[in-house]
Amino acid sequence: MGSGRLYLAVAVGGFRRYATYRAATAAGVFTNTVFGVILVYTYLALWDEKPHLGGYDQAQAVTYVWLGQCLYATLAIQGGGAEKDLMERIRTGEIAVDLYRPADLQLWWLAGDVGRALFQMLGRGVIPFLFGALFFPMALPTELTLWAAFLVTLLLATVVSFAIRYLVALSVFWLMDGTGVNQALMITGIFFSGMVLPLNAFPGVLGDIVRVLPWAAQIQMPADVLMGETDPLRAYAFQAAWAVVLLAAGRLVQSAATRRVVVQGG
Amino acid sequence: MGDTGALARRSALVEGLRAYRLIAGMWVRSSMTYRTSFVVTVFGNLLVTGLDFVAILLMFSQVDSLGGWSMPEVALLYGLSATAFGIADLVLGSMDVLGARIRDGSFDTLLVRPAPVLAQIGADRFALRRLGRITQGAVVLGYALVSVDVDWSAQKVLLVPVMLVSGAVIFCSLFVAGAAFQILVQDASEVQNAFTYGGNTLLQYPPSVFGKDLVRGVTFMLPLAFVNWVPAAYVLGRPYPIGLPEWAAFASPLVAAVCCASAGLAWRSGLRSYRSTGS
Numbered sequence A: 001m002g003s004g005r006l007y008l009a010v011a012v013g014g015f016r017r018y019a020t021y022r023a024a025t026a027a028g029v030f031t032n033t034v035f036g037v038i039l040v041y042t043y044l045a046l047w048d049e050k051p052h053l054g055g056y057d058q059a060q061a062v063t064y065v066w067l068g069q070c071l072y073a074t075l076a077i078q079g080g081g082a083e084k085d086l087m088e089r090i091r092t093g094e095i096a097v098d099l100y101r102p103a104d105l106q107l108w109w110l111a112g113d114v115g116r117a118l119f120q121m122l123g124r125g126v127i128p129f130l131f132g133a134l135f136f137p138m139a140l141p142t143e144l145t146l147w148a149a150f151l152v153t154l155l156l157a158t159v160v161s162f163a164i165r166y167l168v169a170l171s172v173f174w175l176m177d178g179t180g181v182n183q184a185l186m187i188t189g190i191f192f193s194g195m196v197l198p199l200n201a202f203p204g205v206l207g208d209i210v211r212v213l214p215w216a217a218q219i220q221m222p223a224d225v226l227m228g229e230t231d232p233l234r235a236y237a238f239q240a241a242w243a244v245v246l247l248a249a250g251r252l253v254q255s256a257a258t259r260r261v262v263v264q265g266g
Numbered sequence B: 001m002g003d004t005g006a007l008a009r010r011s012a013l014v015e016g017l018r019a020y021r022l023i024a025g026m027w028v029r030s031s032m033t034y035r036t037s038f039v040v041t042v043f044g045n046l047l048v049t050g051l052d053f054v055a056i057l058l059m060f061s062q063v064d065s066l067g068g069w070s071m072p073e074v075a076l077l078y079g080l081s082a083t084a085f086g087i088a089d090l091v092l093g094s095m096d097v098l099g100a101r102i103r104d105g106s107f108d109t110l111l112v113r114p115a116p117v118l119a120q121i122g123a124d125r126f127a128l129r130r131l132g133r134i135t136q137g138a139v140v141l142g143y144a145l146v147s148v149d150v151d152w153s154a155q156k157v158l159l160v161p162v163m164l165v166s167g168a169v170i171f172c173s174l175f176v177a178g179a180a181f182q183i184l185v186q187d188a189s190e191v192q193n194a195f196t197y198g199g200n201t202l203l204q205y206p207p208s209v210f211g212k213d214l215v216r217g218v219t220f221m222l223p224l225a226f227v228n229w230v231p232a233a234y235v236l237g238r239p240y241p242i243g244l245p246e247w248a249a250f251a252s253p254l255v256a257a258v259c260c261a262s263a264g265l266a267w268r269s270g271l272r273s274y275r276s277t278g279s
Helices: A002-019 A022-049 A058-074 A082-092 A095-100 A105-135 A144-170 A179-192 A204-210 A220-226 A232-260 B002-032 B035-060 B071-103 B107-112 B117-123 B128-147 B154-184 B189-203 B212-221 B229-236 B246-250 B252-272
Strands: none
Touching: A002 A022, A002 A105, A022 A058, A022 A105, A022 B189, A058 A105, A058 A144, A058 A220, A082 A095, A082 A105, A082 A144, A082 A179, A095 A105, A105 A144, A105 A232, A144 A179, A144 A220, A144 A232, A179 B035, A220 A232, B002 B035, B002 B117, B002 B128, B035 B071, B035 B128, B071 B107, B071 B117, B071 B128, B071 B154, B071 B189, B071 B229, B107 B117, B154 B189, B154 B229, B154 B246, B154 B252, B212 B229, B229 B246
């Protein structure tokens, strides 16, 4: 009971920390909206040329674009969430303080990142999405159950996204500098999450591969659930399986790191 | 009197360029300390920026044309825009740290130094790794130039370097205007991304893909279309979605000069309105 309150407080802290930067949030909303408009036109041209590409019609492709813009900051698709701070703390040695705390390291950072994601979603994600729905034809469901199922996939997507970034951040225990892995995180995040193109529109074998990787849990799964393209239970199972595997891997690496690695001191 | 004024302006320019070169050189030396890390980040930069082109490749793996334009034609647009943007990004791309410098008060230090502020902030954190973007854009441009079906005339050949230089100047102006805006709203460095990175993404696709109002906007209001759309449409012999006279294809240098002047004005008025945080 008590520890539940602790992680809730950490999550609230994460939320409030990002809520402080109002001008930055407004700027982000603007940027995501501009990118959404550009992408929508390119997708419309693509789907005009090849209708039903990836099983989507034009309205569904447009919906996918705006969902992507909505989740871009929420899921820290190109990085810049909790892992950024974690890497910095490992690099400076401040991680020693975190390890002293009577709290679980992974859960602590997960809670903070969930708080951040919730704020990015409400503060930064919703407005571009509404803008899209207002000015472009979108394929949004009217059944409440689909929206509820969508929210569940979003929560699972947040956990998978965190689990990937946590694992990557821990590598700094050995590498000492996060520049390279941050770049790798950015490239894989943008490409495999389907920010460049919906994963179901990827050709051939490449498509088969990217659709089973963990990044598919981030935008593709919530999008397919929202638009009724996949069974919600199948999506949950896929996301939950990757979440468990990646979080468990994170724990293994974490215990190896804390046992064998000397913390940077200053 | 007029002569001394012009002389003073010229020496200010020379002084600014010298300061820029010295500061940029310092950052280059500092990044060269970790040579492996530098090579890896250049390569990473090349990959990150290449993702835009991967998107186009993926699209063309499914279709033969986009908005009526073929793959080499889209690649030409891409190569021109990406290279021009890459040059601007290398020269002034670090200007989004301005907001952070104002917030932590270190901008004041730049103001009291005997060198032009624009040169100092432009060269701040000069990152040679950004050569990755230029390289990647140039490779695509090279592919486009050899594979595109164009009846090359002297004018068309000449337009290619003109587009690259004018485009780089137009993008540089955007960076400077964005920096001026950051003096007003320090946290809003992302707004300029919408115009710089967003503009670059927009220009990588054929104008026929976009709505007429959007095309009008980036032709007449924020004249990004002169980076590549308008001159490239002439080179490829394609009609521009909104009617423009033929000489417009050659107007890029003029447009770039006007952008440069407006950005300069914006920067000056931004600098004049600056108030230190006092910390």
